Amino acid sequence: MRVKKNNKLKGLSIHIMPYSEIRELTITERVKKILNLILGNRVVILQGRLRPEEEIRLIEDTMAMVDHIKTFKGIELAVVDSNKEEGFFLKMRRGIARGLTGESGSLTVIGPANVVKEIKKDPSKIEVFF
Amino acid sequence: MLKILYRLFGVFKKKDNLKIGFYGPPNAGKTSLANLLCKDWTGEELGSVSEVPHETRHVQFKEKVEIEHxxxxxxxxIVDTPGIATKIDYEDFLGYGIAKQDAKKRAKEATQGIIEAIKWLDDMDAVVIVLDSSENPYSQVNLTIIGNLLARKIPVLVVANKIDLRKSNVKKMEAAFPEYPVVGISARKATNMNEFYDALFKLTKRV
Incomplete structure (x- = not known):
């Protein structure tokens, strides 16, 4: 992806990831797969959401990479939920209880921080700024 | 394993010197609040505070803080942790008049601090999440921290800090985290500390 002088993006690369693509993977493999795509300057749209321990591991591994890769500044991460009426805690509890979060009806957007400037979020909407 | 046994037989657990972690995003006022507590009850502050994000880059703690209320x-x-973030860019620090080399060093230490803060999560008896009440509470970092505490069954108190700011919105914080007690304070001005101590005592009862 390149940014033209007038700040318009050229060739933004988005990777749509069905949950089936990571269902059989371990936490380490899942995080590695996502981070490899991010390091390739891709924005990942994952069907479902990661478990809390996977999200925190993603942050942990991201920080380790920021420490080691000169041009990598980190990630932007947000979860969009289809059911606005259901509270965060109920969703989270269901996610934890099921252990399978791909069926939660959520979408997770993860992008490299140098590509995705900001993901603004409130319960009813999400805005992604490139 | 020991932790699980302690939780199973919680009634036998000695409730002295409970580990209370101060977690949250950078610049929310974790160290300001920890300093206020430590200064009030031990006479010594815990760490330095600054308007530059990621001032706290190592976990710092004070043992045996005896609080009477x-x-x-x-x-x-009291365990004060570096602010958790998903991105660190040394160039962000340059705007605060920090030299390039120092900014790079700060960024490197900040990334390591975040990893350290995450590793300490498992070791906490209870957590005070400190948020800036003038900012949007729905950031994924906040939700990720809370999600992990929920999964680990660690009791949580949400502190909506900086209520002295014009844009502060404690009601929005309460709406974002309806299942947790939320206390609005200003650590800088030591406002609403009575309510904070009430909530802190209640929090330790849930351990």
């Missing part, structure tokens, strides 16, 4: 006493280990 409304005739009740408790002894805590």
């Amino acid at each position: 409304k005739g009740k006493k408790m002894v805590l280990k």
Whole structure:
């Protein structure tokens, strides 16, 4: 992806990831797969959401990479939920209880921080700024 | 394993020196609040504070902080952690007049601090999440921290800090985290500390 002088993006690369693509993977493999795509300057749209321990591991591994890769500044991460009426805690509890979060009806957007400037979020909407 | 046994037989657990972690995003006022507590009850502050994000880059703690409030006493280990973020760019620090080399060093230490803060999560008896009440509470970092505490069954108190700011919105914080007690304070001006201590004593009862 390149940014033209007038700040318009050229060739933004988005990777749509069905949950089936990571269902059989371990936490380490899942995080590695996502981070490899991010390091390739891709924005990942994952069907479902990661478990809390996977999200925190993603942050942990991201920080380790920021420490080691000169041009990598980190990630932007947000979860969009289809059911606005259901509270965060109920969703989270269901996610934890099921252990399978791909069926939660959520979408997770993860992008490299140098590509995705900001993901603004409130319960009813999400805005992604490139 | 020991932790699980402690939780199973919680009634036998000695409730002295409970480890209370201060978690949250950068610049929310974790160290300001930890300093306020430590200064009030031990006479010494815990760490330096700054308007530059990621001032706290290592976990710092104070043992045996004895707090007395409304005739009740408790002894805590106050654990102040670096702010958790998903991105660190040394160039962000340049705007605060920090030299390039120092900014790079700060960024490197900040990334390591975040990893350290995450590793300490498992070791906490209870957590005070400190948020800036003038900012949007729905950031994924906040939700990720809370999600992990929920999964680990660690009791949580949400502190909506900076209520002295014009844009502060405690009601929005309460709406974002309806299942947790939320206390609005200003650590900088030591406002609403009575309510904070009430909530802190209640929090330790849930351990």
